[in-house]
Amino acid sequence: MSQNNPIFWFAPLHGITYHYMRNVLFSHVVFFDQAIAPFVPAHKSDKLNVKKWVDLDPENNPFIPIIPQLMGNDPDAIVDTILAIQSQFGYNQINWNIGCPMNQIVRKQRGCGVMPHPELIENVVNRVTQKTKISFSIKMRLGLNSPREGVEIIKRLNQYPLDFLVIHPRLGIQQYEGEVDLDSFETMILNSNQKIVYSGDINNLNIFQSLQKRFPQIQNWMLGRGVLRDPFLVEELKMGIPLNDEQKLIRFKSYYYELQQSLFQLKSEQDALPKLKELWKYFAQFFQLTEKELLSILRINHIQEFKEVTDIAFTKYLNDLKTR
Ligand SMILES: Cc1cc2nc3c(=O)[nH]c(=O)nc-3n(C[C@H](O)[C@H](O)[C@H](O)COP(=O)(O)O)c2cc1C
Known part of the structure; x- marks a missing residue:
């Protein structure tokens, strides 16, 4: 039961x-x-x-x-x-x-x-x-x-x-x-x-x-x-069944941007950076990032650059999925 x-x-x-x-x-x-x-x-x-x-x-x-x-x-x-x-x-x-x-x-x-x-x-x-x-x-x-x-x-x-x-x-x-x-x-x-x-x-x-x-x-x-x-x-x-990776990524993207927005509403975008970095330590697994890739994301100190690099991670992962 x-x-x-x-x-x-x-x-x-x-x-x-x-x-x-x-x-x-x-x-x-x-x-x-x-x-x-x-x-x-x-x-x-x-x-x-x-x-x-x-x-x-x-x-x-x-x-x-x-x-x-x-x-x-x-x-x-x-x-x-x-x-x-x-x-x-x-x-x-x-x-x-x-x-x-x-x-x-x-x-x-x-x-x-x-x-x-x-x-x-x-x-x-x-x-x-x-x-x-x-x-x-x-x-x-x-x-x-x-x-x-x-x-x-x-x-x-x-x-x-x-x-x-x-x-x-x-x-x-x-x-x-x-x-x-x-x-x-x-x-x-x-x-x-x-x-x-x-x-x-x-x-x-x-x-x-x-x-x-x-x-x-x-x-x-x-x-x-x-x-x-x-x-x-x-x-x-x-x-009881795994979801399709590509569909998950599309949903993850909208979840992520909403989460980012929710953090930006609490603090200035720059001040939200440490919280975003904390989350990316977990997201790294979703995107199958190597340790080196994750470290390079965690080293970024400016929110604008962080947004650009994480956007690239989404695109890269989507392309990887398509070529699998
Ligand atoms: C960063 C972090 C913060 C946590 N904070 C709490 C907390 O506030 N209260 C609590 O009871 N457990 C806390 N835990 C323990 C989790 O609720 C959970 O029991 C533990 O992570 C094991 O489950 P998981 O492997 O599914 O994460 C925390 C764990 C981590 C990693």
Whole structure:
């Protein structure tokens, strides 16, 4: 049953997948059902100014429902932030990030830095359950240093009525290196009574189908970097067939120019350049650029030149496709 009706989530990617990007994506690609917004920090009420979190404003999210995500480790700050977001924007779901592996976050015992401390996690969940009516969910990894951490947390969480758990099957110390550890993921889900969302390295149809085969009990799949590289991936996964490359390129072009425009509306064109470069690190794969070609794009410092060179990349790729 779950195999035939997968539910697709768009992953939070801090620095990238904000409303101005999500909206362009969702207007060009159907089949996403849910999204989690990149994290915002939890604060006690005297330090909160939730109005400034325009990314969470439902008016800025007309396409599909998003779930706000919090980063923090103080139960009071997390409760205060949940209540403030709920009252400002009306959300009834909030996600807590205990998976972020960035050193400066882990060092402060936030993100994945809380995973070696199951009692802290239980405190937060306990307090949120007692003090709010929010549907609370968690996005986590296998652990920071060992998959034993994740299993311990999962067992403790079984007694709480969580909305769902998103699991990225790597350790925090791995950052994004190495293979996903599906055996440890399996151990975690076998120990859990929660709804599980799988997140990690779903980069093409083959990978997705083999994950579906191995985990028939999973219905919810989260896509992140794979969609940055190829925005139409979700359509291929949903329909179970690869799309035609030439048609994809035509659609990609219109997606890309709209995305570029959306970034230019936020800042001056020149100031949008770093964000565009960040995206091209992912697009390089779509265009099958060599490392040298990508580096030469990333070295450009003037937006006009950047636009010209990236236009050439489109034309070159289209010609390559035609001569294949
Ligand atoms: C640049 C970057 C930023 C990320 N930001 C967040 C974030 O704000 N919150 C979060 O829970 N996960 C974050 N993640 C993790 C992703 O949501 C996702 O779980 C991970 O990239 C694995 O999925 P993928 O292989 O489909 O990208 C981030 C990952 C990357 C690479």
